Amino acid sequence: MFFHHVINESISLELLQHDQFQEIYTLIDENREHLREWLLWVDKRKTPEDMKPVIKYWLENFSNNKGFDLGIRYKSFLVGMVGVEFDWGNNSAHIGYFLSKEHEGKGIITTSLKHLTTEIFQRYNINRIEIQCASNNTKSQGIPKRLGFKNEGVKRQAQRLYNHYEDLIVFSLLSDDL
DSSP states (O other): OOSEEEOSSSEEEEEOOGGGHHHHHHHHHHTHHHHHTTOGGGGGOOSGGGHHHHHHHHHHHHHTTSEEEEEEEETTEEEEEEEEEEEGGGTEEEEEEEEOGGGTTSSHHHHHHHHHHHHHHHHHOOSEEEEEEETTOHHHHHHHHHTTOEEEEEEEEEEEETTEEEEEEEEEEEGGGO
16 A cells, blocks of 8 residues: 555545554544544543554554555644455455544545545455445445445444444445446
């Protein structure tokens, strides 16, 4: 993959490194309430030190070709993340993402994922990319829809989120769809 890739004059993607633990934590902490609505792991990140083993895990996944986690920079500021997990047995990839509340609605995730999906299909010769979104998270669902992903249906009560279950909508894009 790449360690730092400029998408356009405002947006770039970078492989996150150990020395960025404070910056990653700050992004999560400043958006805690916003992210907690959809992501269970937010409460596990209580201090900047909590990010160190997570970053180590991300970098191990990258070095073992299991996937990668990238920071999304907008005008040089870390504003979100996108994670890719490979399923080599099925020649597929799963993508997850989040963005700071302040930067929603600017096309940052859509632009980033448009570039990233092309990279994944071309560089890794992947056949299928999947994105799952909570059925109540309409903002997140708009991203795969704009990128031409097909709605494959709903996984009922597929995610336990704190005190309730969320249905997940499965979106996919095949290399033949391009």
